[in-house]
Amino acid sequence: VFRNKLEFFAAAKVSSSFPPPTIPEIAFAGRSNVGKSSLMNAITRQWGVVRTSDKPGLTQTINFFKLGPKLCLVDLPGYGFAYAKEEVKEAWEELVKEYVFTRTGLQRVCLLVDTKWGLKARDQELIDSMERSKTPYQIVLTKTDLVFPIDVARRAMQIQEDLKKNKSIVNPLMMVSSKSGAGICNLRTVLAKIARF
């Protein structure tokens, strides 16, 4: 499935403009600058379709991309800029929560977490929403090339420990670097399985 061409097909600012849920979806979420666009580009090997953000916080839309006829990749707006207005943060939260709670066909949310910084309050809020809506998710640690391997392992252990209290559908944590390519193949393999159902 990851050999297919990635094509942008819809952007939504409100839930009423989500496209009809006809194929399985995998969504990508995380704080602004976590490396979400870079990762989506790396796993699809298509650079420039998902734009990397130089103006964080300005695009508060959910973007839908088709990856062939069987899978849709969804770019959720990045969150957590210190300088974003409170109304913007609230609008983001509402939109993402609505998406997570209502979206039929949503098979997995990849919650990206910067290896260096770990889980933050807003990540935890999204985790709580996904727990409540029983949305299957997995944590993907990003930018592992910027941290010593021992610290990557420590971060992974710490997050797994933090998430133990959830009785949930957390899937195994993964670790990637879009820059070095580490872990990208593994993630592709895991996600490709979702498209087969």
Ligand code: GDP
């Ligand atoms: P987004 O805001 O979450 O979409 O993040 P971007 O993909 O735009 O990346 C934010 C910044 O982090 C950019 O300067 C990227 O070049 C950088 N970046 C993204 N992934 C990696 C990575 O795996 N390693 C390193 N060293 N930098 C990365």
